[in-house]
Amino acid sequence: MRTPFAILTLALVITLVLGGLWIGQNVNLLPVDASANAPVYDELFRVLFSIGAILFLGIVGLVVFSLIKFRRRPGQLEDGLAIEGNLPLEIFWTAVPAVVVLFVGLYSFDIYDRMGGMVPLAHDAHDHQMMDMKEQIWGGIGSVADASSADTSLAPLAVEVTAMQYAFLFHYPQGDIISGELHVPLGQPVTLRMESKDVIHAFWVPEFRIKQDIIPGQPTLLNFTATKPGRYPIICAELCGPYHGNMHTKVIVEAPGNYDTWFSNNAKTTVSEA
Amino acid sequence: MTVAISPPSKKQSDGLQPTGWLRYFSFSLDHKVIGLQYLVCGFIFYLIGGVLGGAIRIELASPIADFMARDVYNQVLTLHGTVMIFLWIVPVVNGAFGNYLIPFYVGARDMAFPRLNAVAFWMIPPAGLLLISSYFITGAAQSGWTAYPPLSITTPAAGQILWILSVLLLGGSSIFGGINFIATILKLRQPGLKLMQLPMYCWAMLGTSILVVLSTPVLAGTLVLLSFDIVAHTGFFNPSLGGNAVVYQHLFWFYSHPAVYIMVLPAFGLVSEILPVHCRKPLFGYTSMVYSIMTIVLLGLVVWAHHMFTSGTPPWMRLFFTIATSFIAVPTGIKFFNWLATLWGGRISLNSAVLFSCGFIVNFVLGGITGVALAQVPFDIHVHDTYFVVAHFHYIVYGGSVFVIFASIYHWYPKFTGRMLNESLGRFHFLITFIGFNLCFAPQHWLGLNGMPRRVAEYDPQFTVINQISSVGALLMAISTLPFLWNVVQSALSGPIAGDNPWKALTPEWLTSSPPPVENWSGKAPLVTEPYGYGVPEEPLNLEKTSNIDSDLGSKSE
Numbered sequence: 039m040r041t042p043f044a045i046l047t048l049a050l051v052i053t054l055v056l057g058g059l060w061i062g063q064n065v066n067l068l069p070v071d072a073s074a075n076a077p078v079y080d081e082l083f084r085v086l087f088s089i090g091a092i093l094f095l096g097i098v099g100l101v102v103f104s105l106i107k108f109r110r111r112p113g114q115l116e117d118g119l120a121i122e123g124n125l126p127l128e129i130f131w132t133a134v135p136a137v138v139v140l141f142v143g144l145y146s147f148d149i150y151d152r153m154g155g156m157v158p159l160a161h162d163a164h165d166h167q168m169m170d171m172k173e174q175i176w177g178g179i180g181s182v183a184d185a186s187s188a189d190t191s192l193a194p195l196a197v198e199v200t201a202m203q204y205a206f207l208f209h210y211p212q213g214d215i216i217s218g219e220l221h222v223p224l225g226q227p228v229t230l231r232m233e234s235k236d237v238i239h240a241f242w243v244p245e246f247r248i249k250q251d252i253i254p255g256q257p258t259l260l261n262f263t264a265t266k267p268g269r270y271p272i273i274c275a276e277l278c279g280p281y282h283g284n285m286h287t288k289v290i291v292e293a294p295g296n297y298d299t300w301f302s303n304n305a306k307t308t309v310s311e312a
Numbered sequence: 313m314t315v316a317i318s319p320p321s322k323k324q325s326d327g328l329q330p331t332g333w334l335r336y337f338s339f340s341l342d343h344k345v346i347g348l349q350y351l352v353c354g355f356i357f358y359l360i361g362g363v364l365g366g367a368i369r370i371e372l373a374s375p376i377a378d379f380m381a382r383d384v385y386n387q388v389l390t391l392h393g394t395v396m397i398f399l400w401i402v403p404v405v406n407g408a409f410g411n412y413l414i415p416f417y418v419g420a421r422d423m424a425f426p427r428l429n430a431v432a433f434w435m436i437p438p439a440g441l442l443l444i445s446s447y448f449i450t451g452a453a454q455s456g457w458t459a460y461p462p463l464s465i466t467t468p469a470a471g472q473i474l475w476i477l478s479v480l481l482l483g484g485s486s487i488f489g490g491i492n493f494i495a496t497i498l499k500l501r502q503p504g505l506k507l508m509q510l511p512m513y514c515w516a517m518l519g520t521s522i523l524v525v526l527s528t529p530v531l532a533g534t535l536v537l538l539s540f541d542i543v544a545h546t547g548f549f550n551p552s553l554g555g556n557a558v559v560y561q562h563l564f565w566f567y568s569h570p571a572v573y574i575m576v577l578p579a580f581g582l583v584s585e586i587l588p589v590h591c592r593k594p595l596f597g598y599t600s601m602v603y604s605i606m607t608i609v610l611l612g613l614v615v616w617a618h619h620m621f622t623s624g625t626p627p628w629m630r631l632f633f634t635i636a637t638s639f640i641a642v643p644t645g646i647k648f649f650n651w652l653a654t655l656w657g658g659r660i661s662l663n664s665a666v667l668f669s670c671g672f673i674v675n676f677v678l679g680g681i682t683g684v685a686l687a688q689v690p691f692d693i694h695v696h697d698t699y700f701v702v703a704h705f706h707y708i709v710y711g712g713s714v715f716v717i718f719a720s721i722y723h724w725y726p727k728f729t730g731r732m733l734n735e736s737l738g739r740f741h742f743l744i745t746f747i748g749f750n751l752c753f754a755p756q757h758w759l760g761l762n763g764m765p766r767r768v769a770e771y772d773p774q775f776t777v778i779n780q781i782s783s784v785g786a787l788l789m790a791i792s793t794l795p796f797l798w799n800v801v802q803s804a805l806s807g808p809i810a811g812d813n814p815w816k817a818l819t820p821e822w823l824t825s826s827p828p829p830v831e832n833w834s835g836k837a838p839l840v841t842e843p844y845g846y847g848v849p850e851e852p853l854n855l856e857k858t859s860n861i862d863s864d865l866g867s868k869s870e
Contacts, residue, residue, distance in 0.1 A: 067757075067762075069761070079690060079694060082691060086691065090685065093681060094677055097677050098674055108591070109662050117592035118592045118593035118659045118660075118846070118847050120594055120849055121653070121657060122598065123600070128646070128649075131649040135642050135646075140638075150631075150689050155630070155689065176625075177626065237462045238463065242698075247693070248693060249622045249696055249697070251623045273765055274765070275698065276697055277455065277766075277767040279386075279466075280381075280386055281382060283382070284770060
């Protein structure tokens with residue numbers, strides 16, 4: 039009796055763990071990954087999904103098994119077993135979740151670091167020439183673009199985002215372009231400096247796996263690098279009034295050549311009009 | 313001493329206190345009457361909140377805003393959240409069952425402050441009427457139950473002010489209740505009853521009441537400042553007057569995250585009362601249950617900023633709140649493993665109370681897993697303020713707390729009324745509630761991951777089918793209340809007589825008549841030092857079975 043039960047349990051547990059890992063690797067619930075940090079995010083998602091699937095299936099399996107196995111059958115009048123506790127068992131199921139949670143926490147810290155989340159926001163506050171002009175950056179991912187120190191072709195493209203009820207405006211300081219859609223070149227880092235005119239909004243691109251609130255009076259920033267050409271939705275994710283559901287636009291990721299064409303066309307128009 | 317006390321109490325019940333059904337509409341001081349007042353009043357607001365939720369799901373059955381005007385939609389979602397939290401779950405899991413059960417559990421004849429108790433209840437109906445009537449008089453608040461400024465400052469002021477007044481009243485009621493529970497549990501225990509002999513629901517209510525008393529005043533203060541911003545044009549939270557909009561979020565979530573525990577800790581306590589009775593087993597791991605409740609209380613106070621990961625928060629703050637929040641999973645996990653071990657080896661009656669309790673375990677585990685995921689900053693940055701979060705918290709507050717409320721009604725209804733509920737109808741109620749709930753909210757996880765933000769009246773047409781599935785689930789949930797209502801009303805009139813103790817339970821509320829008399833016991837209050845003393849002694853043969861739980865459960869949590 040004893041050995042088969044133990045072997046059966048072990049086999050079930052192994053099946054469960056392997057099944058959970060398989061589910062985590064093969065279930066795809068996320069949209070296209072179109073930015074440099076989206077694959078990093080998806081890696082975290084798969085790990086969390088695997089752990090969650092193992093836990094959920096295990097616990098649901100136990101509940102269903104117990105309800106069937108230990109149900110009161112007709113004629114059974116006596117009580118169940120008087121088990122009031124089991125200290126080693128309780129220590130075990132305190133320690134294991136603690137270790138799992140610690141692992142998940144450290145792992146997600148590593149993921150967040152790889153997404154650029156741990157870079158100090160006020161990175162270029164040391165930059166003396168800009169220090170007086172810059173306000174404090176209150177939240178976001180990545181640091182402010184410091185084009186002055188960068189000399190490669192991959193210098194971040196700085197865009198100023200203004201949110202208002204119910205639209206986003208994108209201002210390109212270099213060409214003095216104002217656009218209702220965000221055009222970005224493929225593969226070049228982009229730094230958004232965002233501020234709201236009225237209430238709190240949020241900038242969300244599901245395909246980039248990033249979101250940041252846009253807050254009146256408190257500039258925030260967001261860095262990303264687009265990796266797949268296409269048109270993706272930019273969605274306001276913070277309730278901002280009756281037309282909140284209508285507050286969305288597009289980010290257009292183009293090959294650098296196409297982007298340059300768009301940029302020079304629009305930059306010229308603006309200059310000539312001005 | 314007895315002679316000195318009895319004349320005033322007799323005078324009370326003869327003169328000032330009405331008897332019969334009129335008691336339930338009076339300023340009664342009887343904790344059992346007040347408990348049922350909370351329960352029925354809360355259930356009426358649940359039906360109102362359910363109609364509002366149904367209106368949201370009808371609007372979302374199509375991708376365009378065609379069912380109601382957009383500002384009305386925002387009023388409806390604000391009212392839905394506020395009604396369900398402040399007028400249904402918080403008053404019922406705390407006020408209703410707390411008032412009914414806590415005096416029994418500590419061996420007292422009433423709460424510590426009966427008049428305060430009645431005042432706490434009678435603040436709720438006016439607050440609820442104020443909130444609902446604001447829709448008809450001025451238009452209700454439009455800024456969600458979170459009322460973030462500057463939106464809450466710029467939307468029509470009258471509705472927002474009525475919302476603040478209503479929530480202040482409800483918060484006051486909650487604080488009065490919390491003080492009363494702490495005093496009753498700590499000071500009215502009958503001599504000889506030790507703290508570690510109390511039924512688990514007492515511990516849950518003690519922890520919850522500590523949270524209520526510590527955090528609700530912060531919400532009250534915040535809302536008063538917000539009302540100054542709206543009415544007197546001060547600039548606490550208004551950036552255009554030099555205020556800081558993010559400070560409001562910190563203050564709001566300092567209450568509103570503990571509010572989640574105010575809604576689920578009592579539910580944990582109630583499940584801990586229900587399972588041992590119907591499994592005929594002691595509650596597994598009593599001591600670790602007590603410590604995990606208190607750990608949740610402590611940790612629950614230092615995790616609020618996980619609601620603000622995409623707000624104006626610096627990186628270190630995002631990291632700290634990730635770790636603190638993740639660790640809440642440990643004491644919560646202990647409680648769930650203890651319930652599983654309580655089921656294991658029992659003689660489980662598969663009645664409605666057990667089915668709803670096990671439905672709670674399944675739903676809450678899923679909500680807890682998505683909760684740990686949401687606690688991770690990088691994960692949250694994608695899904696914050698999306699339908700993923702909507703799905704997550706409905707799994708916690710509906711799949712968790714509301715399932716437990718139904719389980720508790722099935723469990724204690726014989727005590728409340730002296731009559732049994734119809735079990736077949738109860739199981740049917742469970743089945744369609746469980747299917748409807750999961751059909752409604754499980755698909756919303758996918759919606760959030762793929763780009764549907766929350767609180768929208770219109771959405772990308774690619775999400776139409778999934779939203780319609782969700783709406784069908786909501787329809788099932790609406791239908792599921794009908795067999796329940798019929799069952800409750802019909803059984804009260806003509807259900808089979810329950811007797812004093814139909815479940816053969818050991819906790820003190822069952823050691824008196826059903827329904828119990830005023831002052832709970834006609835004689836001396838029984839001293840129950842082993843509330844979970846069920847079960848036959850373990851036999852050597854069965855020991856090996858229990859040792860197998862170790863490998864079974866443990867590895868699954870890896």
